[in-house]
Amino acid sequence: MNNGINNDPGNGVDRRGFLRLAGLGGVIFASGLSGWAAAADSMGVAGAEDFFFVQLSDTHWGFEGDVNPDAKGTLQKAVATVNGLEQVPDFIVFTGDLTHTTDDPRERRQRLAQFRDIVAALKVKTVYYMPGEHDAALDNGKAYQEFFGKTHYTFDHKGVHFIVLDNVTDPAARIGDEQLAWLAADLKQQPADARIVVFTHRPLFDLYPQWDWATRDGAKAVELLMPYSNVTVFYGHIHQENHHMTGHIAHHSAKSLIFPLPAPGSQPKRTPLAWDAAHPYQGLGVRTVKPEPRPRNTEYTLNELAVGAAKS
Numbered sequence: 253m254n255n256g257i258n259n260d261p262g263n264g265v266d267r268r269g270f271l272r273l274a275g276l277g278g279v280i281f282a283s284g285l286s287g288w289a290a291a292a293d294s295m296g297v298a299g300a301e302d303f304f305f306v307q308l309s310d311t312h313w314g315f316e317g318d319v320n321p322d323a324k325g326t327l328q329k330a331v332a333t334v335n336g337l338e339q340v341p342d343f344i345v346f347t348g349d350l351t352h353t354t355d356d357p358r359e360r361r362q363r364l365a366q367f368r369d370i371v372a373a374l375k376v377k378t379v380y381y382m383p384g385e386h387d388a389a390l391d392n393g394k395a396y397q398e399f400f401g402k403t404h405y406t407f408d409h410k411g412v413h414f415i416v417l418d419n420v421t422d423p424a425a426r427i428g429d430e431q432l433a434w435l436a437a438d439l440k441q442q443p444a445d446a447r448i449v450v451f452t453h454r455p456l457f458d459l460y461p462q463w464d465w466a467t468r469d470g471a472k473a474v475e476l477l478m479p480y481s482n483v484t485v486f487y488g489h490i491h492q493e494n495h496h497m498t499g500h501i502a503h504h505s506a507k508s509l510i511f512p513l514p515a516p517g518s519q520p521k522r523t524p525l526a527w528d529a530a531h532p533y534q535g536l537g538v539r540t541v542k543p544e545p546r547p548r549n550t551e552y553t554l555n556e557l558a559v560g561a562a563k564s
Contacts, residue, residue, distance in 0.1 A: 301410045303342040306334055306376075307451075309488030310508035312386060313370070314363040315352035319511040319524040326536065327370055330509050335375045342409060344376050347488035347506060348384030348420060348453030350396075357395065360387075364399045380407070384453045384489065385420040385464075393421035404431055406438055412447045419454045419467040426468045436476050450477065450485045455505065457498055460516035465490050474498050490516075491524075492535070507536055 311327050320326060334344065351363040364387070371379065381400040388396045393403050403418035415438065419427050427435075442448065450456075456470035467473070477483045483501045491508035492515070511524040512535030528534050 303410050304339070306337075306341045306344045307347055307486055307488075307506050308334075308344060308509065309347040309506040310349040310384065310491055310510060311346070311367065312349055312352040312508070312510040313367040314354065314359075315510050317511075317524075319527050321527060322532070323510060326509050326533070327367070328373075331371060331373050335373070341376050343378035343380060344374060345380040345416075345451055345486075346371075346382065347451055347486060348382050349386045349488065349508075350381065350384065351387050352510075353386040353390065355390065357391065360391070360395045361398070364395060368399055380414075380416065380451075382416050382451060382453060383418065383420055385423070385425075388418075388421045389423040392423075393418070404434070412449060413442055415448065415450045417450060417452045417456075417473065419452050419456070419470065424468060425454060425464065425466065427470065427473055432469070432472055432476070435473060439476055439480065442480065444479060445481050448477070448480055448483045450483065452485065452487045454489045455487050455494075455496070455503060456485060457496055457503060459490065459494065459496065463516065463522040465516060474501065477501060509536060512536060 308330060311330075312323075313327060315323050317323065322329075334341070350367045351360065354360050354363065383393055383396040383400075383403050387393075388403065397403065403416075403421050405416050407414050407416075415435065417427060417435065418431060419425060422428055450473075452467070454467045454470070455465060456467050456473050458470075459465040478499055478501070481500065485501060485503040486506065487503065488506050488508070490505050491511065491513035492505065493507060494503075494505040494516075496503045511527075513522060513524055525535060
């Protein structure tokens with residue numbers, strides 16, 4: 253899960269402040285993204301409308317193990333947390349691994365159905381989905397598409413162009429030439445200063461390929477995006493916060509809703525971090541961010557909370 257950010261105008265969090273908050277992943281104040289403030293100002297009132305959305309990632313519904321003894325309750329707590337936000341998000345996006353891998357096609361569909369039914373309790377009307385490799389790699393996304401439709405698509409919201417890329421349906425971790433051609437055709441319709449957000453599951457850059465934390469042809473997608481001056485990428489997959497720049501393009505990962513994973517290359521194997529009974533849900537990403545009283549809008553307090561304890 254992700255950040256609960258109080259963005260009430262009275263708390264001192266303004267557009268400038270969110271330039272930093274946006275880098276934490278989770279609740280995203282769209283107009284505060286890197287380079288967007290100036291672009292929005294140049295677009296006039298209609299194109300500069302502020303809004304925020306929530307990114308949720310890596311719920312792995314169906315997982316069972318000691319690294320999260322509340323595996324059957326964490327997703328519901330996240331839904332309650334989002335429903336408890338004082339300001340209703342414009343939309344929610346799930347960036348993949350909705351369910352945990354199973355070799356059984358019937359069980360896979362059962363998990364997807366259970367996930368769908370749980371998140372139906374979200375009070376936000378508009379929810380976007382995309383698959384992770386746990387959902388789609390074993391059947392090329394067939395079961396996922398039966399429940400949630402296309403694995404790559406675009407949508408527009410308040411002057412921002414959003415692109416959902418699928419880098420998991422191909423078990424070889426490729427976007428593929430056909431989808432890259434689709435991306436190129438879509439981008440050709442956008443002006444060079446368009447405000448663009450890309451959602452993926454795997455990172456588009458080589459974060460740590462030894463642990464499958466890369467997209468084999470991700471550099472081709474980045475190359476297509478490079479001519480556009482206002483691009484931000486959000487992804488999941490690595491179960492932790494990470495920030496990276498490819499040129500002027502910022503890449504931000506979201507924490508997981510099931511268990512945290514180690515820092516890239518910090519241990520021999522990509523094994524989940526152990527559950528700490530003294531600090532339940534630590535590393536799962538539920539946080540509050542508040543500005544310090546003084547100096548105004550320059551420092552922020554980051555507190556990790558138990559999943560069910562996060563408030564807006």
